[in-house]
Each structure stands twice: as structure tokens, then as C-alpha cells.
Amino acid sequence: xxxxxxxxxxxxxxxxxxxxxxxxxxxxxxxxxxxxxxxxxxxxxxxxxxxxxxxxxxxxxxxxxxxxxxxxxxxxxxxxxxxxxxxxxxxxxxxxxxxxxxxxxxxxxxxxxxxxxxxxxxxxxxxxxxxxxxxxxxxxxxxxxxxxxxxxxxxxxxxxxxxxxxxxxxxxxxxxxxxxxxxxxxxxxxxxxxxxxxxxxxxxxxxxxxxxxxxxxxxxxxxxxxxxxxxxxxxxxxxxxxxxxxxxxxxxxxxxxxxxxxxxxxxxxxxxxxx
Amino acid sequence: xxxxxxxxxxxxxxxxxxxxxxxxxxxxxxxxxxxxxxxxxxxxxxxxxxxxxxxxxxxxxxxxxxxxxxxxxxxxxxxxxxxxxxxxxxxxxxxxxxxxxxxxxxxxxxxxxxxxxxxxxxxxxxxxxx
Numbered sequence: 564x565x566x567x568x569x570x571x572x573x574x575x576x577x578x579x580x581x582x583x584x585x586x587x588x589x590x591x592x593x594x595x596x597x598x599x600x601x602x603x604x605x606x607x608x609x610x611x612x613x614x615x616x617x618x619x620x621x622x623x624x625x626x627x628x629x630x631x632x633x634x635x636x637x638x639x640x641x642x643x644x645x646x647x648x649x650x651x652x653x654x655x656x657x658x659x660x661x662x663x664x665x666x667x668x669x670x671x672x673x674x675x676x677x678x679x680x681x682x683x684x685x686x687x688x689x690x691x692x693x694x695x696x697x698x699x700x701x702x703x704x705x706x707x708x709x710x711x712x713x714x715x716x717x718x719x720x721x722x723x724x725x726x727x728x729x730x731x732x733x734x735x736x737x738x739x740x741x742x743x744x745x746x747x748x749x750x751x752x753x754x755x756x757x758x759x760x761x762x763x764x765x766x767x768x769x770x771x772x773x774x775x776x777x778x779x780x781x782x783x784x785x786x787x788x789x790x791x792x793x794x795x796x797x798x799x800x801x802x803x804x805x806x807x808x809x810x811x812x813x814x815x816x817x818x819x820x821x822x823x824x825x826x827x828x829x830x831x832x833x834x835x836x837x838x
Numbered sequence: 839x840x841x842x843x844x845x846x847x848x849x850x851x852x853x854x855x856x857x858x859x860x861x862x863x864x865x866x867x868x869x870x871x872x873x874x875x876x877x878x879x880x881x882x883x884x885x886x887x888x889x890x891x892x893x894x895x896x897x898x899x900x901x902x903x904x905x906x907x908x909x910x911x912x913x914x915x916x917x918x919x920x921x922x923x924x925x926x927x928x929x930x931x932x933x934x935x936x937x938x939x940x941x942x943x944x945x946x947x948x949x950x951x952x953x954x955x956x957x958x959x960x961x962x963x964x965x966x967x968x
Contacts, residue, residue: 605939610929618928675958696924696936697960736929746940747928757940765956767924767936 565634565832567784570647570661570777571654572835578666581647582682584640585773586689593636598694598770600816601629605767610734613806615815618735620728620799621808622745623786624825626779628817631831633776645832648780651756652716657706667774669706676703676762683773692763692771702772703762711759718750723789728799733807739799740789744782753782787828798822883914886947893957894919895950916950921962923953937962 573581588594604616604625616625630646637644654661662669668681678701683690685701692700707713722743729739735747746754756778757764763771770776790796802809810823885898900915911925916935924936925946932942937953953962 602936606924606926606936609926695963697957697962699960732929734929747942754940765938765940767939769939 565638565645566835567645567780567832568647568835570649570666571659573647573666575665577647580641581637581644582666584637584644586682587640588636589690595694597629597633597636598768601770602694602696602767604815610732610736611806614734615808618745618747619807620733620741621814621822622741623783624798624820624822625808625814627783627786627825627828628814628820630776630779630783634832646780647777648784648834649774649777650781651713651759651778652719655713661774661777662706667777668702669704671702671704671762675699676705678702678704678762692768694768694771695763696766696768704764704772705761707759708761711755713759714750714752714755719752719785721750722752723785723792725789726793726796728796730799733800733804740796744785744789752785753778783828784834787834790826798826883946886950888947890951891954892959893954895947895954897946897950911946914946916946918950918953918957918962923950923962925949 568577585594601616608614608617608619610618615621616629634646637646649661657670661667662681664680666681668678668683671678678684679686683702685691690702692702722740725740725743727739729741730737735742735745738748743749744752746752757769760772760774760778763769764775764778798810800807800809802811808814808822811821813819813821882899883897885896887894887896887898889895895916895918897914897916900911900913911933912927914925914927916923916925926934928934928942930942932944933946933949934940934942935949935953937956938949941952943949943952
């Protein structure tokens with residue numbers, strides 16, 4: 564069984580193998596297909612039209628399926644690798660070991676935001692940004708720019724306490740757990756972390772930064788934590804909702820998986836802590 | 839490197855994902871998604887045309903069909919040095935772009951300025967693949 568671990572607990576060997584699997588997916592071109600898919604959904608998911616990957620109830624099951632597919636790709640390179648998660652309520656500064664040269668590398672330099680250390684730095688020539696929205700082909704970050712702060716544990720708890728998964732109008736204006744976690748309303752958890760990292764993470768092509776996967780693995784864990792805390796709550800809406808993925812509707816681009824299929828993560832992986 | 843349209847990009851995306859899912863028709867379904875409309879209660883934002891930090895930024899009602907990049911700004915488009923910035927209006931009337939996707943701002947002008955600051959002189963490009 565695949566066990567997803569807190570990135571702060573990984574051994575040097577586990578970090579090295581995870582990084583090497585990322586670099587191999589990048590070298591083969593498989594990595595960039597994930598970036599393309601994500602950006603395509605970011606640009607087409609709208610509050611008043613069809614919405615699948617973002618700003619809608621299926622934000623959580625869509626990304627769960629997306630991460631499972633990515634984890635499978637990593638494991639096809641190295642079966643020992645699993646997706647680590649980044650608990651940004653605990654590892655909340657640019658001095659975290661997450662950003663060290665032996666793992667993801669650090670923040671970008673002042674002049675142009677370019678990441679200059681670690682395996683994904685431009686100088687290593689192993690991480691060219693191919694799927695991009697502007698002319699820059701190097702990884703950029705601006706960790707904590709402008710004095711921004713990552714969400715706190717108390718803010719996470721306030722979202723986990725919500726009993727209702729999601730509410731009409733099932734978009735960025737909704738009340739409920741999903742939208743407070745996604746971040747269009749209230750304490751703003753997921754969106755704020757994208758902005759805190761900056762660079763490509765703030766754009767529609769955010770999976771260009773490998774930290775995307777560690778961030779979303781934690782968002783995914785928070786969904787599992789919420790499920791454990793509210794066993795009588797379930798995914799909403801149930802059926803018959805225009806432009807929105809109901810519990811039993813299939814999700815693009817796979818068209819063979821529904822939110823109902825994604826409710827039990829333990830069929831695919833577990834976490835290193837009791838959920 | 840070739841620039842590709844959104845429809846093509848979605849086809850590529852669906853094909854990539856479809857390698858596992860066995861599905862290739864998702865692209866056309868998405869490309870045919872209806873254009874979003876601005877919330878009825880929100881007034882149409884003002885047009886603007888200015889030079890900001892050396893970049894020409896323009897915004898106003900858009901005309902014509904759903905060509906490259908698509909329009910989800912409720913019939914409003916923004917350009918930087920003549921190149922389209924993909925923008926989207928949120929249900930609460932705020933705005934995001936493909937450059938600043940996760941941080942809504944109040945107006946298209948503020949959105950264009952935020953993109954200029956983020957670009958640090960780099961040109962916008964249509965979604966590209968190597």
C-alpha cells in the first residue's frame with residue numbers, strides 16, 4: 564500500500580529518489596502533459612459555465628484523481644516513490660528544509676525571480692518551463708513576498724469544523740468546507756499558498772513548480788481529515804445540477820471516474836498519520 | 839516551439855490524460871463550454887488604455903468570437919502590449935487572470951497592472967508547448 568508521508572520526515576534517500584523521479588518525468592516529456600491538462604481546466608472552469616477542476620464541488624475529487632495519476636507516473640519510474648505532503652501550517656517559512664538545495668531549492672533571486680539552487684534551477688538545465696504563459700522558461704518563486712503569511716493551524720481548524728461540504732451556487736461564491744479550503748471565500752487556505760510561493764505557482768500553469776504536488780497532497784489530506792471528522796456529511800450536490808459534477812457524474816478529462824469513486828482514498832493510498 | 843489554440847491544448851491534455859483513461863473526446867466537449875456571463879448585478883467595468891511601468895495595457899468590451907485564449911471575462915478583454923491576457927470574472931464581481939490566478943482583484947485595470955508587475959518585462963505568450 565502506498566503511504567504518503569509528511570515531507571519534513573523524509574530521509575535524504577527518499578528526497579533524492581523523489582527528485583530523481585520528477586526529473587525523469589520531465590526529461591521524458593510526461594511531466595509537461597500534466598501542466599497542460601491543469602492549465603486547460605484552469606482556463607475553462609468558470610463560475611457560470613461548466614466547471615470541473617476548480618471553483619466547484621469537484622475541485623477535491625478532480626485533484627485527487629489528478630494526483631493519483633501523477634503518483635502512478637512517478638512510481639512507474641521508481642516504485643519506491645510516493646507523493647509527500649507539505650503541511651504549510653507547520654513548515655511555514657522559506658527556511659524550511661523543504662526549500663533546501665537537496666530538495667526543492669529555494670526562493671528566486673530579486674532581479675528576475677529565478678530559482679538558482681537545487682535540482683530545478685535553470686543552471687542545471689534539467690527543468691525548462693515549456694508550458695508557459697509568458698516568455699520566461701525558468702522556474703520562479705517569491706516565497707512570502709510582501710510579508711504574506713501561510714495559513715495557520717487555527718485557520719485550518721475553522722474550515723475543518725464546517726459540517727456542509729458545499730452549497731449552491733456551487734462556485735467561487737459558495738459557503739461550505741470546499742470553498743473555504745479552496746480559498747475563494749473566508750480564511751482562504753489553498754489559494755493563499757499558491758500566492759505565497761509565487762512565480763509559476765501563482766499562475767494557471769502552477770504544476771510547473773514541483774511544490775504544486777506537495778501542496779495539493781496536503782489539501783487532499785485535509786479533505787480526508789474533514790471526512791473523518793464529519794462521518795455523516797457527504798459530497799454535494801447529489802444529482803441534477805447544471806454545469807456541475809454531481810456525486811455520480813463522471814469527470815473530464817478521464818470520463819470514467821466520479822466523485823463517488825474518489826471518496827475513499829484508502830483504496831489508493833494512506834497517510835503516515837491516523838486520519 | 840509552436841503556439842497552439844485552447845481547443846488544441848485541450849485535445850493534447852485529453853490525449854495525455856486519456857492515455858490512462860482511454861478517452862480522447864473530452865477536448866471538444868470543453869471547448870464548446872458556454873461563455874460565462876458577468877453577474878447581472880455587476881456594472882460593466884470602465885474601459886482603460888494606459889502605459890504602466892512601460893507596458894501598454896488596454897481593457898474594454900471584447901468583440902468577435904471565442905478565438906485563442908477564450909473569453910471568460912463576460913465580454914471584456916484585456917491586452918498587454920497588444921497581446922491578450924486571459925481574464926476571468928468571479929461570481930462576486932472580482933477578477934483574476936492566467937498570470938495572477940489565485941488572487942482576485944477588484945477591477946480589470948488592477949488585474950492588468952498586477953500582471954505587468956509579475957511579468958517584469960517578459961512578453962505574454964499564447965499557451966505554448968515545446
